[in-house]
Amino acid sequence: MTNADDIQLPEGLDEMLCFAVYKAEQAFNRVYRVALEPLGLTYPQFLTMRLLWREGSLSVGEISDRLGLDSGTITPLIKRLNAMGLVKKTRRADDERRVDISLTEQGRALEAKSAPAMQCVAKALGMDRDAAQHTLSTINQLTSNLASSTVLTQSSSED
Template sequence: MTRPPTPDLTGLPDRELLKLDHQVCFSLQAASRAFGGVYREALRDLGLTYPQYLAMMVLWEHGPLPVKTIGDRLHLDSGTLSPLLKRLESAGLVRRERGPQDERSVTVHLTDSGAGLRERALPVPRSILRATGLSVQEVLDLQETLGRLTASLGRAG
């Protein structure tokens, strides 16, 4: 598949740069929405939303973690993360424990059901990779580029 040439936007007048098709943020938003639909389908049988899946992935990878660490890893604030973890707890997938030394510190642990869900989730990444239509190398290159973009925007913001 041949891609159309990427326009050189550096010499374009401001009016041209203001066009929707020249906005990288719009391209990212459209891709994110498309990913959302693919993930909704892939996660349906697991009973997870995409944000819940991300939280479970962090716990599958690292084991019990403080809520703050999960939030840092997922770039989520506690106002978004706490209800998500409550829903996972209600579903019997995680349990939250207050720290014995500090009641404000809460650690999230997988339950047996939550740990067992990992096996059922194993096919998800491969199905998402297939849905992208990209090679593994293209996905790795894209992740690297997006990582640089995120870091640059974090510094700029």
């Protein structure tokens, strides 16, 4: 852990890591908006579909947890994917409260059409595989550090 007194505080926005990450997120959204247009998906819908293409079927809660979104965001997203004919909702027989989301044939077929979108984003990154992996690792570590810090801050403020 670093002592907070030893950290040089940034003076301008362009020196703030949080602002750089925010700008990168906005740039990703712009690239994905164009890349996903042929699929008719928004970025959150695409992430949901990627989860389902890999996992097959997940509960609404599992999708919410994996994407880090609350159920108030996930529920209308799933509803739209269902209306588009890409997913189906099924209540579990052993637990009526649990709703599983799975792909329809149309939803499965969309995966093959998603490769150009992924290639478009990979090209827009302008990084080779090693640089992209290193950046991903750094961002994942940053996320983990921030999540741990939030937990520590919350628990110390509750004392």
